[in-house]
Amino acid sequence: MGDFQKERLAMVEEQLRRRDIYDPRVLGAMAKVSRQSFVPADYQAAAYEDRPLPIGEGQTISQPYMVAVMTQSLELKGKERVLEIGTGSGYQTAILADLSQVVFTVERIPTLIQKAQMTLEALGYRNIFFLTGDGTKGWQEKAPFEGIIVTAGAPEIPKTLLSQLAEGGRLVIPVGPRYTQTLYKVTRQGSRFQEDDITGCVFVPLLGDYGWKEE
Ligand code: SAH
Numbered sequence: 001m002g003d004f005q006k007e008r009l010a011m012v013e014e015q016l017r018r019r020d021i022y023d024p025r026v027l028g029a030m031a032k033v034s035r036q037s038f039v040p041a042d043y044q045a046a047a048y049e050d051r052p053l054p055i056g057e058g059q060t061i062s063q064p065y066m067v068a069v070m071t072q073s074l075e076l077k078g079k080e081r082v083l084e085i086g087t088g089s090g091y092q093t094a095i096l097a098d099l100s101q102v103v104f105t106v107e108r109i110p111t112l113i114q115k116a117q118m119t120l121e122a123l124g125y126r127n128i129f130f131l132t133g134d135g136t137k138g139w140q141e142k143a144p145f146e147g148i149i150v151t152a153g154a155p156e157i158p159k160t161l162l163s164q165l166a167e168g169g170r171l172v173i174p175v176g177p178r179y180t181q182t183l184y185k186v187t188r189q190g191s192r193f194q195e196d197d198i199t200g201c202v203f204v205p206l207l208g209d210y211g212w213k214e215e
Pocket of ligand 1 (some may be wrong): 055059060061062085086087088089090091092093106107108109112133134135136151152204205206207208209211
């Protein structure tokens with residue numbers, strides 16, 4: 001059993017602050033959330049390493065830095081309704097739940113969302129709502145959202161998600177070919193959508209009606 005608290009603070013300093021993560025709320029949340037709780041037992045010793053890790057079903061928990069970049073881009077102040085597509089381990093969900101009012105999270109693989117829900121409830125989170133299904137359709141009944149985050153790589157930006165974005169809201173999403181993408185931040189300004197690219201990245205594919213087709 002490693003000294004997780006010490007490793008976590010070192011991760012925040014070396015992997016986040018020393019790069020370009022400056023939002024004190026993001027740094028605070030990542031210094032607080034126990035990433036080892038979201039990682040399979042075999043990988044717990046590696047929970048604070050600078051890389052993604054396998055979580056089963058061919059999926060991964062994102063690298064801490066990528067979680068931080070995406071969260072910082074959402075510019076959360078605490079009052080937002082946030083939609084997350086790709087619950088996976090639930091680690092990103094926990095960070096979002098600490099920084100916003102309520103998180104709606106969608107995952108297509110039932111075993112993963114069930115496990116994530118158990119982990120998050122055990123940690124005491126009460127402001128997260130879970131949906132099993134195709135997140136490329138968004139979550140229409142709960143829209144609009146001030147923040148939308150997609151944690152799987154999309155071939156293009158799903159129009160459904162743009163339509164569920166609140167005025168001034170931000171969508172953060174990796175877009176591009178199957179094995180390498182660009183992280184985009186899309187900001188809604190009336191009928192206009194301002195697109196900014198943030199960084200290169202590699203995500204597992206977003207599979208669904210408005211994503212990649214399943215083989
Ligand atoms: N944020 C998660 C990342 C998990 S990997 C974490 O750090 O643990 C991406 C997740 O997106 C996978 O669990 C995958 O099953 C899920 N996914 C892929 N396509 C999806 C879709 N159309 N709807 C919902 N989830 C999807």
